[in-house]
Amino acid sequence: MLQKQETVIEFRDVSYSPQHRAIVSNLNFSIRRGEALILLGRSGSGKTTTMKLINRLLTPTQGEVLFDGIPTNQWDEIKLRRKIGYVIQETGLFPHFTVERNVGLIPALEGWKPKQIKTRVFELLNLVGLEPEQFAKRYPHELSGGQRQRIGVARALAADPPVLLMDEPFGALDPITRLEIQSEFRRLQQELGKTVVFVTHDIQEAFVLASRIGLMDTGRLVVLGTPEDFLGSQEPEALAFKQCLRGIASSEASFPQFSDGDSNNGKWI
Amino acid sequence: MDLSEFFLVRYAPEILQETGTHLFIVAIAVGVATLIGIPLGILITRQVRWRKPILGIANILQTIPSLALFGFLISVPVIGGIGAQTAIIALTLYSFLPIIRNTYTGITSVDPAIREAGRGMGMTDRQLLLQVEIPLALSFILAGVRVATVIAIGIATIAAAIGAGGLGVFVFRGIAMVNNQLILAGAIPAAILAILADWGISLLERRLLKKGSQATTKGF
Known part of the structure; x- marks a missing residue:
């Protein structure tokens, strides 16, 4: 797939160290329009922090993050965030709102007419594979984990933002539902051409979704490249993550064989 | 025994009248405390440096013995003196703590x-407060008002000591005359009043929370 090389988000020498405790340091990279950048790393590696620097839930203590060419601290923070969809683990839905109100939240805040909102909500529910008539009036606690996550995605897409930030959105799902929703989300992302920044600690998930993978280790971005680049990397943290891939069905085209002694011949161990 | 001789019946007209006074004092006091206390509770979730002083003062107010506070207020000019106004002020002060603390906790x-x-997602602080935080905290906030009301109904019986009227009138008269029936003629209606208020507010609570389904109780 051809991609425009246009930069949407750019990190320029960004560090975030509140009270002189470095959480992330010296980040220099850009995110291109339409790509899915997966920030991969262990817990505490600074990936979530990096993401929050984009929608200004955090502001850099050094350097700057540019969104559409303008540093985030010069944006009106509300306007900035309305341009960026935000999905977090399942708790992000408002428990006292119906599915319809949850999904229609941003359009409502933007002052859309009730009719427009309803049309949009139904459209989005169809898009994420939930029957609108059946789900619109339900509350989040009446849904399964997978359904909640679909609603979370629908809500983030509601006002059609060009960029989506997703913080381990599928982390709490069972593996089968997760795989299903991952591949659906991959299709959706390519169809809609959204720029996605996706945080995960699951390397399998990274490979399913990524156009590029950014590997973070103790606050630094140590590898940034396509999944193929990642597999070729000799960075110790990358090797450690690749260890986790071993034993996963390597017969699938997207997972190249690993030949390091134990010949598993593409079978599950 | 003739029913009309039964003390609750014998004193009925007087009991009704004092119950009215009692309710009036409590309603005004809790109403004012709610109108001031909820915003204060919200304020200290936003301005952390105000939290300790405000909760501290509310805490201290709660520990003052009620008879002492009533007695003290009699000598204070303008807001004090003898009568219902002083009682309302004292009860307002007592009602602050549960309301402020529950709003804050909620x-x-x-x-x-x-x-x-x-x-x-780009909600402003105001939108977040009005659409998310207050609705989700509503059961806590109402519980604070409920506790404040029940406490105020109890303490309001002491207000009779400073001439504010209310059901305490029977209690004090009963003590002075060593007449247990008179004491009970004040105490029983006061207890019933507290139970009814508790029940009534929890009914209101359920009515209000119904809109959000069981979301707030079952929850987040």
Whole structure:
């Protein structure tokens, strides 16, 4: 797939160290329009922090993050965030709102007419594979984990933002539902051409979704490249993550064989 | 025994009248405390440096023995003196703590992930407060008002000591005359009043929370 090389988000020498405790340091990279950048790393590696620097839930203590060419601290923070969809683990839905109100939240805040909102909500529910008539009036606690996550995605897409930030959105799902929703989300992302920044600690998930993978280790971005680049990397943290891939069905085209002694011949161990 | 001789019946007209006074004093006091206390409770979730002084003062007010506070207020000019006004002021002061503390607790106990999701999607602080935090904290806030009301109904019986009227009138008269029936003629209606208020507000609570399904009770 051809991609425009246009930069949407750019990190320029960004560090975030509140009270002189470095959480992330010296980040220099850009995110291109339409790509899915997966920030991969262990817990505490600074990936979530990096993401929050984009929608200004955090502001850099050094350097700057540019969104559409303008540093985030010069944006009106509300306007900035309305341009960026935000999905977090399942708790992000408002428990006292119906599915319809949850999904229609941003359009409502933007002052859309009730009719427009309803049309949009139904459209989005169809898009994420939930029957609108059946789900619109339900509350989040009446849904399964997978359904909640679909609603979370629908809500983030509601006002059609060009960029989506997703913080381990599928982390709490069972593996089968997760795989299903991952591949659906991959299709959706390519169809809609959204720029996605996706945080995960699951390397399998990274490979399913990524156009590029950014590997973070103790606050630094140590590898940034396509999944193929990642597999070729000799960075110790990358090797450690690749260890986790071993034993996963390597017969699938997207997972190249690993030949390091134990010949598993593409079978599950 | 003739029913008309039964003390609750014998004193009925007087009991009704004093119950009215009693309710009036409590309603005004709790109403004022709610109108001031809820905003104060919200304020200290936003301005952390105000939290300790405000909760501290409310705490101290709660520990003053009620008879002492009533007695002290008699000598204070303008707001004090003898009568219902002084009683209302004292009861307002007592009602602050449960209302402020429950508002604060309710709002701070909203799941941080929910708050962050809202902020991350571009809700303003005001929108977050009105659409998310207050509705989710409502059961806490109303519980604070309920506790304040029940306490105020109890303490209001002491207000009779400073001439404010209310059901305490029977209690004090009964003590002075060593007449247990008179004491009970004040105490029983006061207890019933407290139970009814508790029940009534929890009914209101359920009615209000119904709109949000069981979301707030079952929850986040």
